[in-house]
Amino acid sequence: MRSPFISLLSLSLKSVFAIHLPTKKEIPSPKVLLKTFGWMVLAIVLLADFGFMFAMMDIGMHDALAPFGMQQLMLIYATVTASVLVFLFAFITSLSFFSSAPNEALFLTMPFKPSWLLAARMATVYAIEAPIAFLVMGIAAGVYGIKNGSSIDFYVWMLLNALALPLVPLAVSYALLVPLVSASRWLRRKNTILYIGGFVGLALALGFNWYLQTMMARIEDPVLLRRLLIDSEFNVADIANWWPPAWFTMTAIGNSSKLAAFAATLANLGLGAALAVATARLFGRNYTKILANFGELASVKGKIGRLQAQTVFARRPVFISLVQRELRLMNREPMYFLNGPFVIVLLPVILALSLIAQGRQIQEALQQLRPLLDGQAGYLIPAGIGIFLANSTSIASSAFSRDAKAIYVLKSLPLEPRDIIAAKLVHALLFAAIGIVFGVIGVGLLLSIKLIDIAVALVLAIFGAVALTICGLVIDTFWPRLSWENPMSALKRNPNTVMVILGTMGLLAGLGALSASLSFPKYGFALLYGTVFLAAGIGFGLLLFRKGSASVRHMEP
Amino acid sequence: MIELTNISKTYAKSGTKAVDSLSLRIPDGVIFGFLGPNGAGKTTTIRIMTGAIEADSGSVLIDGIDLAKEPMEAKRRFGLVPDTPDLFSRLKAYEYLNFIADVYGVSASDRVTVIEELAARFELSDALKSPIGSMSRGMRMKLNLIASLIHKPHNWILDEPIVGLDPHAAFALKELMRTHAANGGTVFFSTHVMEVAERICDKLAIINKGRLVFTGDLEGLRELRESRGRLSGRVPLAGAGDGAAREADMAATESTDQGGESLEALFLALVEDGEHAPEEVSKP
Numbered sequence: 083m084r085s086p087f088i089s090l091l092s093l094s095l096k097s098v099f100a101i102h103l104p105t106k107k108e109i110p111s112p113k114v115l116l117k118t119f120g121w122m123v124l125a126i127v128l129l130a131d132f133g134f135m136f137a138m139m140d141i142g143m144h145d146a147l148a149p150f151g152m153q154q155l156m157l158i159y160a161t162v163t164a165s166v167l168v169f170l171f172a173f174i175t176s177l178s179f180f181s182s183a184p185n186e187a188l189f190l191t192m193p194f195k196p197s198w199l200l201a202a203r204m205a206t207v208y209a210i211e212a213p214i215a216f217l218v219m220g221i222a223a224g225v226y227g228i229k230n231g232s233s234i235d236f237y238v239w240m241l242l243n244a245l246a247l248p249l250v251p252l253a254v255s256y257a258l259l260v261p262l263v264s265a266s267r268w269l270r271r272k273n274t275i276l277y278i279g280g281f282v283g284l285a286l287a288l289g290f291n292w293y294l295q296t297m298m299a300r301i302e303d304p305v306l307l308r309r310l311l312i313d314s315e316f317n318v319a320d321i322a323n324w325w326p327p328a329w330f331t332m333t334a335i336g337n338s339s340k341l342a343a344f345a346a347t348l349a350n351l352g353l354g355a356a357l358a359v360a361t362a363r364l365f366g367r368n369y370t371k372i373l374a375n376f377g378e379l380a381s382v383k384g385k386i387g388r389l390q391a392q393t394v395f396a397r398r399p400v401f402i403s404l405v406q407r408e409l410r411l412m413n414r415e416p417m418y419f420l421n422g423p424f425v426i427v428l429l430p431v432i433l434a435l436s437l438i439a440q441g442r443q444i445q446e447a448l449q450q451l452r453p454l455l456d457g458q459a460g461y462l463i464p465a466g467i468g469i470f471l472a473n474s475t476s477i478a479s480s481a482f483s484r485d486a487k488a489i490y491v492l493k494s495l496p497l498e499p500r501d502i503i504a505a506k507l508v509h510a511l512l513f514a515a516i517g518i519v520f521g522v523i524g525v526g527l528l529l530s531i532k533l534i535d536i537a538v539a540l541v542l543a544i545f546g547a548v549a550l551t552i553c554g555l556v557i558d559t560f561w562p563r564l565s566w567e568n569p570m571s572a573l574k575r576n577p578n579t580v581m582v583i584l585g586t587m588g589l590l591a592g593l594g595a596l597s598a599s600l601s602f603p604k605y606g607f608a609l610l611y612g613t614v615f616l617a618a619g620i621g622f623g624l625l626l627f628r629k630g631s632a633s634v635r636h637m638e639p
Numbered sequence: 640m641i642e643l644t645n646i647s648k649t650y651a652k653s654g655t656k657a658v659d660s661l662s663l664r665i666p667d668g669v670i671f672g673f674l675g676p677n678g679a680g681k682t683t684t685i686r687i688m689t690g691a692i693e694a695d696s697g698s699v700l701i702d703g704i705d706l707a708k709e710p711m712e713a714k715r716r717f718g719l720v721p722d723t724p725d726l727f728s729r730l731k732a733y734e735y736l737n738f739i740a741d742v743y744g745v746s747a748s749d750r751v752t753v754i755e756e757l758a759a760r761f762e763l764s765d766a767l768k769s770p771i772g773s774m775s776r777g778m779r780m781k782l783n784l785i786a787s788l789i790h791k792p793h794n795w796i797l798d799e800p801i802v803g804l805d806p807h808a809a810f811a812l813k814e815l816m817r818t819h820a821a822n823g824g825t826v827f828f829s830t831h832v833m834e835v836a837e838r839i840c841d842k843l844a845i846i847n848k849g850r851l852v853f854t855g856d857l858e859g860l861r862e863l864r865e866s867r868g869r870l871s872g873r874v875p876l877a878g879a880g881d882g883a884a885r886e887a888d889m890a891a892t893e894s895t896d897q898g899g900e901s902l903e904a905l906f907l908a909l910v911e912d913g914e915h916a917p918e919e920v921s922k923p
Contacts, residue, residue: 377773381769381770381773382731382766383765383766383768383769384765384768385764385765386733386764386767391754391755392747395736395737395750395751395754396747397741397744397745397746397747398737398741400741400744402741403737403741403742406738407727407730407738410730411727411730414729414730414770415729487726488726488727489691490686490691490692490723491719491721491727493691493692494686494691494719494721495739496710496711496712496714496715496742496743636693638651638652
């Protein structure tokens with residue numbers, strides 16, 4: 083029999099890492115095979131993507147520092163990077179997990195010690211942090227070890243210390259957050275946590291993007307690199323000296339004595355574990371109070387007066403009411419809003435950050451691109467970005483999936499399925515229009531594109547975005563994902579949205595390659611692609627409105 | 640009036656036959672209870688009769704209108720209280736009511752009147768500005784009850800409406816059901832709460848494993864039990880092997896002492912019998 087704590091821990095981990103591996107019975111199904119293969123490819127691509135970025139940075143840094151005999155600085159840099167990354171991720175993940183407090187509150191009725199509940203949650207956060215530290219430190223160890231012929235001990239100390247790095251940030255995050263959330267009623271609301279978590283997460287992603295862009299620029303310049311690592315007032319080497327986990331790590335890998343390295347590693351793991359245990363014990367009771375007093379949504383007291391009722395309950399056309407329902411249900415769910423409509427704002431911000439971070443290089447590149455921008459690229463690039471932004475919200479490709487069991491209610495009402503479909507399409511097109519404006523006009527102005535080209539790009543983007551939006555809605559009307567518990571399953575974990583976003587990227591890349599290889603008059607491409615998009619839009623539209631109603635009638639969550 | 644004729648439904652995903660050749664006639668002016676154990680097919684039947692899912696075969700007539708042929712007209716003639724009141728949790732209560740009123744084309748003044756009256760009756764007036772997600776299950780159920788009546792439907796269909804309601808609201812609901820039926824309307828509701836069914840139903844149907852095992856009134860059910868017991872040579876409710884039958888036995892013993900079998904005892908026994916003799920039986 084397992085101890086209650088181990089069972090609790092196992093349940094907490096399973097609830098986060100709920101990976102369903104196909105059973106023997108399921109494997110022969112082509113759909114299951116394709117899905118499993120798709121997920122595997124996605125995991126490998128993601129891992130390879132981040133691995134490649136860090137590897138290139140480590141190699142660049144090592145090669146820049148090696149002529150001065152200072153290549154060990156890259157290990158300090160990797161240790162500090164891993165420490166900062168796990169700290170930020172630990173903080174944001176710990177904060178986000180408070181949103182599942184209503185579900186966790188059930189554990190309060192079971193014979194668990196308060197410290198166990200917090201420890202199980204902390205262990206789950208650790209399970210997310212550790213692979214990040216392991217990846218950053220592992221790649222740095224690989225680059226440094228191979229280039230300098232390091233012994234096996236070096237790898238062992240690097241990786242063992244990588245496991246220790248997330249422990250102190252984890253303890254500090256909960257030691258800060260538990261009293262904070264406990265003291266603030268405002269923070270004990272699911273919506274608040276989701277919005278703060280979402281925005282902080284986005285800021286983190288933007289910061290990480292900024293960091294990568296600036297580092298790439300610095301690695302090319304040894305003077306800048308040296309200033310970052312040791313010469314400036316607030317440098318990486320100093321951080322490694324005053325942050326104990328980083329100091330222990332550097333002591334372990336920089337010491338020739340095995341005993342000293344072992345002692346430093348043990349001290350690193352011991353310090354982290356001791357702080358984590360102390361946090362769980364000290365703040366366990368407060369944590370359970372948070373679970374007990376966590377509100378999902380704030381209720382609003384107060385009657386609707388007679389006069390107010392005439393306005394509030396004014397009659398509207400059914401279609402307007404349907405569109406309004408779509409808008410409210412999407413934009414009031416933080417998970418949907420931040421990963422849907424907000425992307426239209428987020429992507430231009432990321433682009434702007436890249437431009438600012440690599441300002442000089444971008445300016446030089448733009449100078450070289452100027453003759454190209456005077457040709458068809460002048461309208462094809464803004465149109466492409468507009469089309470991509472318009473389809474990045476996933477509103478159309480998750481339209482029915484988001485409704486899930488609410489489909490039963492909708493279908494029992496006297497509503498024509500075509501009206502439900504049309505309302506979903508209008509909702510998606512409203513945001514597509516904003517995406518087109520941001521993408522085409524924003525990029526057009528940024529690249530100083532001629533007005534005529536911006537106008538052509540606008541028309542092309544409208545045709546392309548409408549066709550792809552209808553295509554996304556067709557996919558989600560015929561193959562909706564209607565069974566789920568977590569709303570994220572309908573959006574971020576929905577194969578339909580992944581397919582549409584990756585498909586749009588693939589299509590735009592393909593059209594880009596085609597445009598580079600064909601020799602047409604400047605606006606010939608606009609005519610060709612515009613005609614294709616128009617025909618596709620009409621085709622998808624006919625399919626959607628002729629066959630979509632039958633599909634809605636057959637939908638069974 | 641609602642008529643179901645030979646309805647069958649098998650879920651494609653699981654291959655489960657949820658409803659098997661079910662026929663029901665729910666006349667006007669009655670409260671009709673639809674009873675059955677978990678997974679018996681009650682919710683599936685309600686979803687079919689409200690057009691939320693399509694039957695594999697059979698027909699549904701709402702006030703004589705074929706749901707498959709004229710879905711819009713048929714749907715306007717009933718109000719539904721679904722079994723999952725937690726949908727649309729991001730909408731505010733009044734926004735949801737407004738949406739439903741728009742769908743049914745209810746005028747502004749009519750919707751204000753109905754909402755004011757029903758919100759007062761269910762003590763929900765103070766919560767109309769709240770997001771549905773912030774409400775308790777009982778409050779959400781009350782909201783769905785108001786929404787289902789906003790267009791004053793002739794037929795009122797309720798899926799497990801008593802679950803989560805406080806005693807005051809449950810009483811108000813029962814009163815509303817009685818008034819609706821007394822005014823010539825149809826009330827069709829599913830429930831697990833036998834006591835409620837026993838007290839307010841004029842007629843009832845029992846479904847088990849997708850098949851109708853009884854339809855009629857309480858007296859008819861008692862007669863059926865007795866005749867089955869005589870036919871099978873078994874003493875009614877005695878000698879049953881499993882827990883359900885033992886519970887039924889105990890309940891029957893208690894209620895017989897008071898002068899007759901309770902609905903719960905009859906229900907359990909009939910469901911138990913249904914395992915052996917699933918043929919449909921109808922009693923007027």
